[in-house]
Amino acid sequence: MSSTHREWGLPARVIAAWILFTVFAAAAGPFGTLESLSPGGRIAYWGGTVALGIGLTLLRLHLLRGVSWAVRLAAQLPYSLAVAGTVHVLNLFVFPGWGGWTDFLYLFGVVLLTVTVITVAAMVWTRGAAPGPAAAQPHDVPPEPPEAQFLRRLPSDRRGPLIRLEAQDHYLNVVTGAGAALILMRISDAEAELAGVEGLRVHRSHWVARAAVRHHLRRDGRDFLVLRDGVEVPVSRSCRPAVVAAGLI
Structure with a gap:
């Protein structure tokens, strides 16, 4: 089995968020859609708009994976321009009175403010969720392993x-x-937190425990490590020397 199989939890949450925001926006009818569109028209308009926003957001998160929060904040400007530009073109066909720089700049400002607030909130929440310095341990109690x-x-x-x-x-x-779970964390932060644990990074997207490696497999010129759960984890060229040095290849 390929190690790139994803958990179904994330797609389910994305679909649930799309349905929730679409229903809410169609019922509330913000930005004049309540007066301009029929109930069916609002569902179609907001369903497409919300899907566009979610799709571009997931793409942005994928492209910015592993970068600093400063870069993520700077990326809000081109991202907001792309979203506002696309919705602006859509509005030209949906709303007869829509058009001009005033409408576009208003839309751009709303998108930029919204995504910036969401990004800052995610940054604060993620940092708040990170573990703080370890509490002082009594001398007779050993510290908890990493x-x-x-x-x-x-x-x-x-x-x-x-x-x-x-x-x-x-x-x-x-x-x-005992199973698998998704957590909101970068793999580089996890690798640092697991310093001292018998394991190593074998790919940009993969870290493995040495004790879990069953054997090495080479297929089509690529290296894989077969783990005890049956998953084949790819070994990247940049990480191969470390894997060889660890005796796993």
């Missing part, structure tokens, strides 16, 4: 020996002996 600290991020029924980590857009799929 792997155990990391596993506290998972639901209790998914905590087990680490097998692998896989970056999935802005989420991280953590696979353990």
